[in-house]
Amino acid sequence: MVDISTDLQVNxxxxxxxxxxxxxxxxxxxxxxxxxxxxxxxxxxxxxKISGDKLLLKYITDSEIGIKGIIYSIExxx
Numbered sequence: 085m086v087d088i089s090t091d092l093q094v095n096x097x098x099x100x101x102x103x104x105x106x107x108x109x110x111x112x113x114x115x116x117x118x119x120x121x122x123x124x125x126x127x128x129x130x131x132x133k134i135s136g137d138k139l140l141l142k143y144i145t146d147s148e149i150g151i152k153g154i155i156y157s158i159e160x161x162x
Contacts, residue, residue, distance in 0.1 A: 097127035104155045107134060110148045123151060124161075133159040 098110040109125055109132060116124035116131060118141070123134045139153035 095128060097129060097132065099132065099158065101155070101158070104136075105152065106142070107151045107155060107158065108148060109151075112147075112149055115149075120153075125149060130160045130162060133157075133161050135159075 095111060097112060098108075100108040100110075109127070111127060112132075113126045113128060116126050120139055121135065121137060123139050123141075125132045125134070134151060134155060135157045136153045136155040139151055139155075142150040142152040144150070
């Protein structure tokens with residue numbers, strides 16, 4: 085058997101950024117706040133706070149969210 089690191093387990097949130105204009109969050113639970121300047125996403129571990137300008141949900145599925153806009157910061161908060 086192969087031991088999989090806890091960082092690579094599927095239940096962990098996976099955050100992927102492309103430049104400062106796109107972010108993908110996998111394994112999220114819910115959207116806490118949605119505004120053009122601030123989006124907060126709840127995950128099993130922590131919440132993720134995305135600050136920026138002209139932020140919008142590009143797509144949303146049961147397991148992944150895509151956010152487009154000008155991203156200034158990404159923070160992990162309790």
